[in-house]
Amino acid sequence: MIDSSAVATVFSVYAVGVVIPGPNFVAVVHKAVSGRRSDALALVAGIVTVNLFWATCAILGIGMAFAIFPWLAMSIKLAGAAYLIWFGLRLVASAGASHATTPQPLKAPGFRSAFLQGVATNIANPKSIAFYAAVFSSAAPAHVSTPTFFAMLATVGAIATCWYGAVALVLSHATVATAYRRAKAWIDRACGGVIIALGIRQAIR
Template sequence: MQEITLLTTIAGAFIVLIVSPGPNFLVITQIAVNQSRMQGIYAGLGVATGSITWATLAATGLGFAFSQLPHLQPVLQFVGGAYLGYIGVNMLRNAGNQPATRELDRLRLYTPGRAYRFGLMTNLTNPKALAFYTSIFTTVTTPGLPQWVRLAGVAIIAALAISWFALLATLFSIPHIQNGYRRAKKSIDITTGIVMTGFGLRMLAGLLPAHLLG
């Protein structure tokens, strides 16, 4: 019963993580709208692969790795913050422009492989994902926990991630939804840029000493 409760908690927390608007959500929907459903699905599969990677690392001792290599997490945090900030600033600069000049298009995500890699990189540098897997999901590495619980935790993450992100790309490729999106394009571009820049800055701010933030 304890194992089932743990898996249910992980699943519930992960659902909240993926349905809330963030870098992963925004990247998939914008690629699906501005390029194609297939490109959006491949980007979603890249994001899902990132989730599975984080889950696997967590289940096999991500927290232990960070404790043994204390400089690893700050490095990942810096790379993620700088990357998201770069994407956000460029989106703000190109807000309201035609799709050909948008940041995601300028990255030339016209092949499935490139869309997949962009989705993967976005998730691997996502501060929300980093916080999630280094906290809640690392509970599956508790000493004495059966191996099947760890495997089940990864399987749940994989099933939820693939299903949700593929559905998200499909929904935002529907013409009716696309038309509504394009009518609010500039506002959404600005919001997207602000959110991504905010995520990046917040992640970078976390590297500063506490007394400087006080």
């Protein structure tokens, strides 16, 4: 039997947490405006997959594991910060790479490449790790039934897919993509700067 109150609690906590901008949001925005819609949706699929992984860990007690092994939490935190800084620097460095006066066809990296980018971005996302280890694990009741467990995972998957999917679909519109190409250098530098700042903030906290 599904515990509807537990599912409702997960829904309310996760719905608030997922819409707060972070590295995942920035990555989806950048992919949506700079690549093809299929690339953006593949990246969203990667992010959602990792969200389901973190939710599973949280329900099974990741918060307790981090409390027992603080070095594990610190290692994940520093690795995530390093990835974010590297990703942000790469965006900034390539910001002005293309100055073509006529629009060029966008080269798709393929579903697998975009999917793995989404996985890497979210698996190293300190915001996700902190949210699931602290907030989500506290909200999700322990020792839930199997139906309730899968209902909670389905709730996380549905919310993440709807939110990030909507962002990807709206920002990958041709009008938005054309506007992005006109201001590519500035937008890439801004996105890269935000991601670098998030990485540095995570490393020193």
